[in-house]
Amino acid sequence: MILTQLNAILVISARDVIKLFRDRARIITTFIFPFLFIGVLGGSLQANLDPGYNFLVFVFTGVLGQTMFQSTAAGIMSLIEDRANDFSQEIFVSPISRYTIIFGKIVGETTVSFVQFTGIVIFGAVMGIPFTLLQIIQILPAAIAASLLGGAFGVLVLANLKNERTANQLFPLLIFPQFFLAGVFNPIQKLPFYLDLLSRISPMRYAVDLVRGVFYAGQPEYSLVVLASPLTNLLIMSTIFTVFLLAGTYLFVRGERNR
Numbered sequence: 001m002i003l004t005q006l007n008a009i010l011v012i013s014a015r016d017v018i019k020l021f022r023d024r025a026r027i028i029t030t031f032i033f034p035f036l037f038i039g040v041l042g043g044s045l046q047a048n049l050d051p052g053y054n055f056l057v058f059v060f061t062g063v064l065g066q067t068m069f070q071s072t073a074a075g076i077m078s079l080i081e082d083r084a085n086d087f088s089q090e091i092f093v094s095p096i097s098r099y100t101i102i103f104g105k106i107v108g109e110t111t112v113s114f115v116q117f118t119g120i121v122i123f124g125a126v127m128g129i130p131f132t133l134l135q136i137i138q139i140l141p142a143a144i145a146a147s148l149l150g151g152a153f154g155v156l157v158l159a160n161l162k163n164e165r166t167a168n169q170l171f172p173l174l175i176f177p178q179f180f181l182a183g184v185f186n187p188i189q190k191l192p193f194y195l196d197l198l199s200r201i202s203p204m205r206y207a208v209d210l211v212r213g214v215f216y217a218g219q220p221e222y223s224l225v226v227l228a229s230p231l232t233n234l235l236i237m238s239t240i241f242t243v244f245l246l247a248g249t250y251l252f253v254r255g256e257r258n259r
Contacts, residue, residue: 075109076154106151
C-alpha cells in the first residue's frame with residue numbers, strides 16, 4: 001500500500017518535470033527573473049542604500065526563498081488546466097489517496113523549482129556575490145521547505161477557482177505584495193504596526209527568513225538580516241503547510257465531486 005502511494009507520487013511529480021522541459025518559455029524566464037531581481041533591482045538598491053551589510057547578498061538570499069515559494073505555488077496552477085482537460089477527474093477515480101495525488105503535484109513542482117534555484121545560484125556566481133558551495137548545500141533543505149510551503153499555499157488558493165483566467169487575475173494580487181511584506185528586497189525589522197501584522201500573516205515571510213537564517217548562520221550580519229531562528233520559522237512553516245494542505249485538498253476534492 002505504501003509502495004503504491006510512493007509510486008503514485010513519483011509518477012505525478014515526474015509528469016511535471018517532463019512538462020517543464022517541453023515548455024521553453026518557462027525555462028527562459030527562469031534565467032531572466034534572477035537578472036531583473038538581483039542584477040537590476042538589487043544592484044540599484046545597493047548603490048543607494050548603506051544598511052551596514054552587503055545588500056546584494058541580502059537580495060540574493062531573499063530571491064532564492066521567494067523563487068522557491070512562488071515557483072511551486074504558481075506551478076500548482078496547472079491543476080486548473082488538469083481540471084479543464086478532465087485529467088484531474090481521471091486520476092481522482094484511481095485507487096490512490098487524494099492527499100497523495102496533491103502531494104505528488106507539490107513534489108513535482110518543488111523539483112521543477114530547483115531549475116530556477118540553479119539559475120539563481122549560477123547568476124549570483126557570475127555577478128560575484130560572495131557565497132561558498134557549503135552555504136548553498138546547507139540551504140537546500142530550507143529551499144525544499146520553502147517550496148513545499150509554496151505548493152500548499154497554491155493548493156489552498158487555487159482549490160476552488162473555476163478557470164485559469166480567474167487564477168491569473170487573483171494569483172498576482174496574493175503573491176506580489178508578499179515580496180515586500182516578506183522582506184525579499186527590503187529590510188522589514190521596523191514596520192508600521194499594520195504592515196507588521198500583514199507581514200506576519202504572509203507565508204512567504206517565513207520561507208524567505210528560513211533561507212536567510214541558514215545562509216547567514218554564524219556570520220556577523222545574522223542579527224541584522226534574520227527575523228527569527230531557523231527552528232522557529234520551520235515550526236511555523238510546518239504548521240501552515242499542514243493546515244493549507246489539508247484544507248486545500250479538501251476544497252479541491254469537494255470541487256471535483258460537485259462538477
